[in-house]
Amino acid sequence: MRRHNLAAVIGHVHRSGPTSRAELTQTLGLNRSTIGALVDELSARGLVAERSDRARRTPGRPSYLVTVRTDTVAVLAVVLGVDTVTVATVAPGGEILAEDHVALTTDEDRSFDRVLTTIARSCKKLAVALPHGTMVTGMGVAVPGIVRRQDGLVHFAPNLGWRDVPLGARLRTRMRSRMGLDVPVACRNDAGLGALAEHARGIGAGVANLVYLHAEVGVGGGIVVDGALLEGAAGYGGEVGHMRVNPDGAPCRCGSRGCWETEVGEDALVALAGRRPGGRAVVEEVLRAVVAGEPSATRAVNTVARWLGIGVANLINCFNPDMVVLGGLFADVMEHAGPSVIAQMRTGLVTPAHLDVALVTPTLGRHSVLLGAAEVALEPVLSDPACLPVQDIASLR
Amino acid sequence: MRRHNLAAVIGHVHRSGPTSRAELTQTLGLNRSTIGALVDELSARGLVAERSDRARRTPGRPSYLVTVRTDTVAVLAVVLGVDTVTVATVAPGGEILAEDHVALTTDEDRSFDRVLTTIARSCKKLAVALPHGTMVTGMGVAVPGIVRRQDGLVHFAPNLGWRDVPLGARLRTRMRSRMGLDVPVACRNDAGLGALAEHARGIGAGVANLVYLHAEVGVGGGIVVDGALLEGAAGYGGEVGHMRVNPDGAPCRCGSRGCWETEVGEDALVALAGRRPGGRAVVEEVLRAVVAGEPSATRAVNTVARWLGIGVANLINCFNPDMVVLGGLFADVMEHAGPSVIAQMRTGLVTPAHLDVALVTPTLGRHSVLLGAAEVALEPVLSDPACLPVQDIASLR
Numbered sequence: 001m002r003r004h005n006l007a008a009v010i011g012h013v014h015r016s017g018p019t020s021r022a023e024l025t026q027t028l029g030l031n032r033s034t035i036g037a038l039v040d041e042l043s044a045r046g047l048v049a050e051r052s053d054r055a056r057r058t059p060g061r062p063s064y065l066v067t068v069r070t071d072t073v074a075v076l077a078v079v080l081g082v083d084t085v086t087v088a089t090v091a092p093g094g095e096i097l098a099e100d101h102v103a104l105t106t107d108e109d110r111s112f113d114r115v116l117t118t119i120a121r122s123c124k125k126l127a128v129a130l131p132h133g134t135m136v137t138g139m140g141v142a143v144p145g146i147v148r149r150q151d152g153l154v155h156f157a158p159n160l161g162w163r164d165v166p167l168g169a170r171l172r173t174r175m176r177s178r179m180g181l182d183v184p185v186a187c188r189n190d191a192g193l194g195a196l197a198e199h200a201r202g203i204g205a206g207v208a209n210l211v212y213l214h215a216e217v218g219v220g221g222g223i224v225v226d227g228a229l230l231e232g233a234a235g236y237g238g239e240v241g242h243m244r245v246n247p248d249g250a251p252c253r254c255g256s257r258g259c260w261e262t263e264v265g266e267d268a269l270v271a272l273a274g275r276r277p278g279g280r281a282v283v284e285e286v287l288r289a290v291v292a293g294e295p296s297a298t299r300a301v302n303t304v305a306r307w308l309g310i311g312v313a314n315l316i317n318c319f320n321p322d323m324v325v326l327g328g329l330f331a332d333v334m335e336h337a338g339p340s341v342i343a344q345m346r347t348g349l350v351t352p353a354h355l356d357v358a359l360v361t362p363t364l365g366r367h368s369v370l371l372g373a374a375e376v377a378l379e380p381v382l383s384d385p386a387c388l389p390v391q392d393i394a395s396l397r
Numbered sequence: 398m399r400r401h402n403l404a405a406v407i408g409h410v411h412r413s414g415p416t417s418r419a420e421l422t423q424t425l426g427l428n429r430s431t432i433g434a435l436v437d438e439l440s441a442r443g444l445v446a447e448r449s450d451r452a453r454r455t456p457g458r459p460s461y462l463v464t465v466r467t468d469t470v471a472v473l474a475v476v477l478g479v480d481t482v483t484v485a486t487v488a489p490g491g492e493i494l495a496e497d498h499v500a501l502t503t504d505e506d507r508s509f510d511r512v513l514t515t516i517a518r519s520c521k522k523l524a525v526a527l528p529h530g531t532m533v534t535g536m537g538v539a540v541p542g543i544v545r546r547q548d549g550l551v552h553f554a555p556n557l558g559w560r561d562v563p564l565g566a567r568l569r570t571r572m573r574s575r576m577g578l579d580v581p582v583a584c585r586n587d588a589g590l591g592a593l594a595e596h597a598r599g600i601g602a603g604v605a606n607l608v609y610l611h612a613e614v615g616v617g618g619g620i621v622v623d624g625a626l627l628e629g630a631a632g633y634g635g636e637v638g639h640m641r642v643n644p645d646g647a648p649c650r651c652g653s654r655g656c657w658e659t660e661v662g663e664d665a666l667v668a669l670a671g672r673r674p675g676g677r678a679v680v681e682e683v684l685r686a687v688v689a690g691e692p693s694a695t696r697a698v699n700t701v702a703r704w705l706g707i708g709v710a711n712l713i714n715c716f717n718p719d720m721v722v723l724g725g726l727f728a729d730v731m732e733h734a735g736p737s738v739i740a741q742m743r744t745g746l747v748t749p750a751h752l753d754v755a756l757v758t759p760t761l762g763r764h765s766v767l768l769g770a771a772e773v774a775l776e777p778v779l780s781d782p783a784c785l786p787v788q789d790i791a792s793l794r
Binding site for chain 1: 543545552553605606618620622623625627628629630631632633634635636637639640641642643644645651652653707710711714715716717718719744745747748749750751753754
């Protein structure tokens, strides 16, 4: 019970920012003296501090705000991209303390063993730079592929060329041998983590049911059902990019054909607009051509918009979300052909009542996946603040 | 806390059947004296009884089993079908006490007001026949359509010809005025209730993540995510029949085209086999023709099998279930063309790890939806046994 209440207080301050004891009392439905004792315990464990609320300048005695400390606990958040590995140290409250980026330019750079070395090196660099006394309590890794929740086995990450590699286990060993850091390593699909972050502290804060979609070459999906990320039996849930929407469509990297991402991904837009694939730069060229009124580019974005509307309607019928978050290329398509998306979506909804859904773009920008990785890494400490593992980063110096 | 524990004990006995105090102690992780006190309280409230376990014939002192009583509390469970209204009285434990069927033969029979009258009349008949002293505590209604959870507004029930009718509110009023019974009326989509029942006491008992599919003319879906039925923002979740899988496909009753149910429903099978629609009888004729080796019937069932595999793969990619339950026509297709379904499904799965999924048929047979309706009606009593609403059916006699 006490553990549950400690978690409720630190969880609230972690997600919502500095909060007065009075607000905590009201929001969490606990009495004043209980909140006082919980804040005192979190404070003694170094997780929160109280500071006076000068901004409010209320008359009478000063008001204090409970706020997370960012100098006692931190986690390592890793985002594996196709071109870049990003590593960051993140404190409770979602504050990014420091970031490191390493470019992956060759296939050799993307090989499993090389990526492990790259991650471990960046982690050590950032951990050593943490304020003296900061404990690193966990690690979260975002993977552009299909990951087994239990142990971080990556079944398939097409853009890295990985199949069945034991990422979680090998990272943990590597961190232990390289920097004497033995902490849980949570590996998850990147889009699922984007959904988690937008739900924790972005556009989806407080929304119980949301579908988060992020498109680049592939389409990633993360789905929140009744407040929790849908993971399914083994953590493979949310793979909406391979929803087959066009059985006569183009072959997909996954071995099937007519998957949603073959119709709505960057490659589809670029090819429909008569360009050769060339990453984000060519996508932006196509979008500029749309603005300039080039007919083939306009047709291309409208075709992609149609398929986007079809897929979004399918997902709304399945999940009945309060909100659909459209990121990456999908945000661009909404900007340039939003009415086509909505018209197509409307014909596919089984009830007009579904039109209550909010179609929005993510607000955490390029940090959503990184903050999601931090969220899963922080989870053990936030759910049981009284059981912090004890380590001493100072020994690495 | 006590309320939570009372609910845990009655919930376990309700789902798992007669259980000894020792098993309750072990399963629920509570100590012996706590279990004793909880059983005594449930017993005093008339919800459980203890009987000696003669079947076990263990030596030494007799063992007693805690079992639900079926003579103190009952709910009304209603299934609205296209041709029939079924009403039953159901006791905790899922025991069907009595059933009443009323055929709907004309469109007039299916009109909203007539159906209300039919339900109320059957309910009164069954309630009066309950053992003296049995309290009716709730009502659950299964609807072949899209229902708002909050108040039982039916947005769309194509086979009944209903649009935006306030079923929940009107039924409650009707029951109150007709038989002085003022109880909560929970209206839900029928396939969702089928999923709930198979999860509570059928093939899916103890399975955390399952997709339940039932096909007749339409395809209904009910999805259990992490132990709970996916309802979404307003209760419209699980409408997988209108997942658009073939954008160039046939028009659907919903106004769209190429919805999954236009490719895999009874009408598709019958038309592909060169027959005219004629309900279940013609479907069975086609299935007999498959067994007899008629080429057009064989091609028809294989085509439907292919589309079934495509849709099931989409759902497995989305939900990563432990189990997919295939009922109605889908059970027939598995029986007659299972390998085609599985071959097609396999090409659509994003990871071979998804092949761990169990493809099964429902075990509660024609009662699954009825028992699901009873489940939602019983929920208030089972989640808070100490707060039984007090009514006296005896006054109706």
